[in-house]
Amino acid sequence: MSYINENKKAWENAFDQRSGTYSDDLAKKLLEKENPFFHEDFLNVINAYDFTGKTIGQYCTNNGRELLQLSKRGVHQAVGFDLAKNMVDYANTIAKNLKLPAQFVESDILQIDASYNNYFDFGLITVGAICWFEDLKLFFKKVSEALKPGASLFIHEIHPFQLMLATSSESNYIPTHPKTPVNNYFENKVWKEHGMGYMTDKKGIENTFTSFSHTLSDIFNALIANGFEIELFKEFDYCVGNLFNALDSKGIPLSMILVAKKHT
Secondary structure, X not given: OHHHHHHHHXXXXXXXXXXXXXXXXXXXXXXXXXXXXXXXXXXXXXXXXXXXXXXXXXXXXXXXXXXXXXXXXXXXXXXXXXOOHHHHHHHHHHHHHOOOOEEEXXXXXXXXOHHHOOOEEEEEEOOOOHHXXXXXXXXXXXXXXXXXXXXXEEEEEEOHHHHHOOOOOOOOOOOOOOOOOOOOOOOOXXXXXXXXHHHHOOOOOOOEEEXXXXXXXXXXXXXXXXXXXXXXXXXXXXXOOOOOHHXXXXXXXXXXXXXXXXXX
C-alpha cells in the first residue's frame, strides 16, 4: 500500500533528525528503573500476568522502549515489528548492549512473515499505533495470526473520543472552550501531516505521514472479527499522546486500556 511506503520514509527521516533528548537516555532508564515507560494504570493490568518463559510480540515498536522493558520480566523471547529500519537497528543495539532477550524486525505489520504464525503468548500494542492502519480488520488479522490460541493482547491507546477535539494548531479550535467537540466522530478522517513533533520538533521533515481515525466500534468489531474476546476495557481522563494534556482530570475520556484474548 502506497501510504505505508510513504510512512516508512517519513518515520526513518524523522528518526534520523530526532532531537538530542529523544531516545538518548533509553538504555540508562532501562538500567536504572524497573518500569520507566509504562503508566501506573497499565502496569496494574499487566502485573496480573506471568511473563516468565513466555514469548511477546509488539506491533509498531518505534524505538523499542516498551518491549525492551517487558523483556526484563524473565521472558523467553520478545519480538518487535516496525516499518523504520533505523528504529529497528537502534532497538536491536540497545537489546544487544543490555543483553536483553529482545529482537526487532523491520516489517510492514500487514506483511509479517508466516514463520511467526501462532508464535506469541502475548501481544502488545501501545500508544499511537492503531491510527497508522486504514483497515483495522486487516491489522488485527495479522496480530491474531501471530498469537497462539488463548494468547492475551494488551492495548494501551489514545481514546477515539479525542477525534472530536481540536488542537490549538487547528482552524476549528476554540480557545475559550477547548473541551468542546468540534469534529465528527464518525467521519473516518484521513490525516496528512509533516513532522513528528515529539521526536523532531518538526524541523526539516519533508515526507508526509498518513494516519486514519477509528471509532471504538471499529476497534471492537475488528477484534471480534478476528477471533478475539474482549476481557477488559478501561477508560481514563488523562492524555497519553501529549496532544491534550491540558484537559487531564476534566472528565473527558482521553486514553484507554483493552485486554483481548484469542479464542482457543
